[in-house]
Amino acid sequence: MNLKKAECNASRLFQEDDPIMFKHILVPTDGSELSRATAKRAVSFAKESGARVTVFFAKPEYPIAYFGEGALIDPTTPEKFAELADQQANEYLSEVQKECTEAGVECAVTSATSDVPYEAIIEAAEKCGCDLIFMASHGRRGISGFLLGSETNKVLTHSKVPVLVYR
Numbered sequence: 348m349n350l351k352k353a354e355c356n357a358s359r360l361f362q363e364d365d366p367i368m369f370k371h372i373l374v375p376t377d378g379s380e381l382s383r384a385t386a387k388r389a390v391s392f393a394k395e396s397g398a399r400v401t402v403f404f405a406k407p408e409y410p411i412a413y414f415g416e417g418a419l420i421d422p423t424t425p426e427k428f429a430e431l432a433d434q435q436a437n438e439y440l441s442e443v444q445k446e447c448t449e450a451g452v453e454c455a456v457t458s459a460t461s462d463v464p465y466e467a468i469i470e471a472a473e474k475c476g477c478d479l480i481f482m483a484s485h486g487r488r489g490i491s492g493f494l495l496g497s498e499t500n501k502v503l504t505h506s507k508v509p510v511l512v513y514r
Contacts, residue, residue: 373477385483399453465501
C-alpha cells in the first residue's frame with residue numbers, strides 16, 4: 348500500500364474574510380486548579396479564533412442552616428457573607444481578566460449570586476450574548492458524576508448555547 352502524505356495549506360483554511368465561528372466565549376470559573384487551567388486554555392482559544400471573552404463566577408447564596416425546629420446561629424451576617432463572596436469573585440475574575448489582557452484578548456467580567464451554578468452559567472451566557480461556553484469538566488466539588496462534574500453535565504444538558512468541555 349502506497350500512502351502519500353496529505354498536504355495542508357493552513358493559509359487556505361483560515362482567511363481574513365472567513366466568518367469567525369465563535370465570537371464571544373463565556374468562561375465560568377470557580378477558582379479550582381482545573382478551572383484555572385481551563386481559563387488559560389480558553390484565553391488561548393479565544394486569541395486563536397479572534398473571539399472575546401466574558402469570565403463568569405457564580406457567588407453562593409447566604410447559607411441558612413436549619414436543625415430540628417430551630418435555626419443554627421451563623422456568626423457571619425448576610426452582609427459580611429456577601430462582601431466575602433464579592434471579594435472571592437473579584438479575585439477569581441481578575442485573575443482571568445489579567446490573562447486576557449496579557450494575551451490581547453478583549454475581556455469582560457460578570458458574576459451572579461446563585462446556589463444553582465449551572466442555571467447561573469446558562470443565564471449569563473444568554474444575557475451576555477455568548478455563542479460558546481468553555482468550561483472545565485468538573486470543579487471544586489470534584490468529580491460527582493461518572494465522567495463529568497454535575498454542574499458541567501447540567502450545563503451540557505440544559506444549555507442552548509454550545510458547550511466546549513476542557514479536561
